Amino acid sequence: MTEMMDKLRNIALVGHGNSGKTSLSEVMLFNSGATTRIGRVEDGNTAMDFEPEELKRNISISTGFHQAVWKKTAITLLDTPGDSNFFNDTRNCMAAVDGILLLVDAVDGVKVQTEQAWNFANDFQLPCAILINKMDRERADLARTFQDVLSQLETPRPIKIQLPIGSEAGFKGVIDLITQKAYLYDGSGKASLGSIPADLEDQVAEEREHLVEALAEAEDSLLERYLEGESLSEAELLAALKTGIRNRLFAPVLCASATGNIGVDRIMDFIIEAMPSPAEKPPVTGKDPATGNPIVREPNPDAPFSAFVFKTVVDPYAGRLSIFRVVSGQLGSDGGFYNVNKEVRERFNQLLMITGKEQKPVQGAFPGSIVAVAKLKDTTTGDTICDEANKILFPFPDPLPKLITFAVTSKATGDEDKIYISLTKLLEEDPSLKLERTVETKEMLLSGRGQVHIEATIEKLKRKYNVEVNLGKPKVPYRETIKKKVRVQGKHKKQSGGHGQYGDCWIQMEPLPRGSGFEFVDAIVGGAIPKNYIPAVEKGIVEACQKGVLAGYPCVDFKVTLDDGSYHEVDSSEMAFKIAGSLAFKKAVTDAKPVLLEPILNVEVTTPDEFMGDIMGDLNSRRGRVLGMEAHGKYQIIKAQVPMAEFLTYAPDLTSMTGGRGTYSMEFSHYDEVPAQIAEKLIVELNKEREA
Known part of the structure; x- marks a missing residue:
């Protein structure tokens, strides 16, 4: 069992939308023989993106799962969404892996979701590697992109372990700075060893010296020998690389073209040689549900069984599919376990592995296994499942804040209850949604991460449950x-x-x-x-x-x-x-002397420094009251109180003002009097609406 753990890698592909995550997973699956052709996002035929809402938009909406076996090691790939509307799923799935490969576009560089994914990795203390992708595109520049990476993504420290051979359309291979070998590609995806081009020899020597110095810092004994002038062997450097990744001292930077299948085999070699296995994952600390005392679980197959559900898929015909990561112990192909959060026993009759849109039965699971079971009655995302005699409760992140709300009305008379029931089922899949009925305005409100998030949910509602609705601006509960x-x-x-x-x-x-x-x-x-x-x-x-x-x-x-x-x-x-x-x-x-009151929100806007003036001016124009500001790294956090009536359309406006780099959160604060000059017009409008 320990050998099986050693031969497993769980890797999440994360990064900004359009950085090439799905294309990379397609090529990795093809190279490993898991698929027989390379699908294209543009053609809508990839293994990872298959939901109609994904094919319509050419983006990943939900994390895709598959497994590539490479040199007798199984690489479980999680192709996560890169759009901010669906980043809650990305974060939840990152909780289940042993390392991330962060993709950065060689032309566009670090974007807002790149930074956010990196921050999530830091939250989970995940080992990281960085792939500068699309090296064959016009204006692709490794040096410029690497400087962008260095300035934006500081911890763990990015270090180059590869250099490209050729640039833009002439990109044809990579140089491994540890082995000092050149790998050339002819379009088939298979590499042949070649000599380092003469014009790159000096750069290779210089970059390798920087790399060796960085790797030596992973172990005191190596650093001492390096400072004394001793040369370090390739085996020692590779071991130091692995140690440094596992301890989050640095994040190796590779380069490739996923669509050109250039350097992808080297990425797969790197994953199995340098990224940690489940056996090397640090122990996970949970708590005793009865006493609250901490309990530590090692990734040991002989320990009591424990796992956590990090994703749920609901199908109107097949029922609920619960996907979980095994933390400790073993699970057979059928049986049962205890749900600590719901305090119920659950049974299952088949253990499944997700491979694209299909599920394959598996005989068992061990620490590090990412598997699924169908039709659990009470288990949902975030729940801990375990041996009933050895209960433990693992922490799970709360959903990301909801940023936009729409009023949902039925297109067909009398469908209100059907809408509510169907949307509730979709909420099991997507905890970043919120559904509520308001007494004051008698509306059904659906909240989410953004307009695209809500629109995709409504499309899924129609496809899965044959329910059609209209979306409107919610009424303010005065x-x-x-x-x-x-x-x-x-x-x-x-x-x-x-x-x-x-x-x-x-x-x-x-x-x-x-x-x-x-x-x-x-x-x-x-x-x-x-x-x-x-x-x-x-x-x-x-x-x-x-x-x-x-x-x-x-x-x-x-x-x-x-x-x-x-x-x-x-x-x-x-x-x-x-x-x-x-x-x-x-x-x-x-x-x-009756007066009208309006709800006031506590708002926190996080923005890069250069947009501060625009944000402040906009908040003032919304009758906002700025309470203060504080610096947070390269960002400024503006705290303000703003009337809800002025904030209903803030999400798209903030995106427009900051190029997608600003984020915000909000919560209800209190009610306050509407200014007289505004109240006068508002009362007339509200009474007209009421009469209508």
Whole structure:
């Protein structure tokens, strides 16, 4: 079993969209014999991208899984999305691998998602390597791109281990700086050894000296020998490379053209020679679910079984597919385990390996195995599964913040419940979505990472569940309140033969501090209103305050004191006093200077320095109030409070202002008064909408 762990590599291909991740995985699968042809993203026939929403946009929306066996070592490839709309899936899947290969476009250099993927790798303390891809494109430049990498991606430190032979359309091979061998390609993807071109000899010697110096730092004994002038063998340098990667001292930088199949075999050699196996992964610390005490699990096949689910795929016909990484112990081809998060036992009858859009049965799993089981009843993404007698709970990252919200309405009458149920199933697949029904606006709201994220979800809703919806701008949940203390009478008197209706109450109404809600005080003395009718007065006020007098929004933050009234021995009833309370409320609000309140958001915008002025000006134009700024590396974090009404379309606007390099998060803060000049127009508009 240990030998099988040694012969396994779990590698996530990560980076900005269009950096060539899917193309690289296609060529690696072809070179290894896992597939018989090389698919093209443009043609929509790749092994990793097969969902209709992916083929329509020519991007990866969901992580693809496959396995390439190269020189008797199995490389599990995870082709992750590079678009920010789907980066939650990228981060979740990075939690399950032993190392990442970060792709950087040789023309475009480091982009915002490149940096974000690198930050995720640092969060998970993952060993990293960097591939500068598309070296055969016009304007491709290794030196410029490497400088960009050095300046943007600092830890672990990038070090060059390869140099290109030729440039742009003349790119035809790579030089290994450790072995000082030149690998030349003829278009078939197979390399032949050649001599280092004479014009590159000096550069190779210089770059190799830098590399040897960096590698020597991985081990004290090597550094000491290097400083004393001793030469280090290739085997020692390779061992130092592996140690440095595992300890995150540096990130080797390679170069290739995935679509040209130039240097791809060297990437695969590098992965099996230098990237860590599951056996070399550090122990994982979880906690005892009963006591909260830390528990450490080694990647040991003889330890109790434990794993975590990092991705869920829901099919309307095949059911739920749960994909998980085994941390410790072993699992057979069928059986059961315990879900710690849900506190339930789960059973399965087949263990599967994901290979593109297919699943293949496997006989068992061990530490490092990335496998799946179908039709678990309660297990979802983020859950820990384990041996029931040895419970452990592993941490799992919370979903990335939601950045945009749409109101979802049915195209067909009466489909609302069907929409809600179907979207709930999609939420099992994608935890970065949020679905809620609002009482105030009576809307179904769908929130996600961006407009493309929401649109792709709606397309999937139609394809999988045959449900069509419209997307609209959500309504702002305004509130109403008062600013003045008043005392009024509410009297309901009706005589229509037989028993009449009589209820009479006097109330004082006064404002409360923002966020206080509603307070009712019974100050009746001398039995002016019988005790059994007083709750009815309160109920009438509570029901009436759900619709204010300005624009029909709930009234909040006020206190009512019931201090006087009268009743009739025969005609008084709970209903009569409830109506009297309602009438008193409406009259009091009208007299007490009612005002409109709007929700205010706490906002944090993270932006490169050069966009600070634009961001600040834009926040001010949205009636925002900047609270402060703080530096975070190469970025500035602006903290502000902004009215929700002005922030509903911020996601695309921020992307436009910063070229996609700005990010933000938001959360509800409090309600505040709408400025009078804005409130006047707003109340007219809101009442027109209400009447319509």
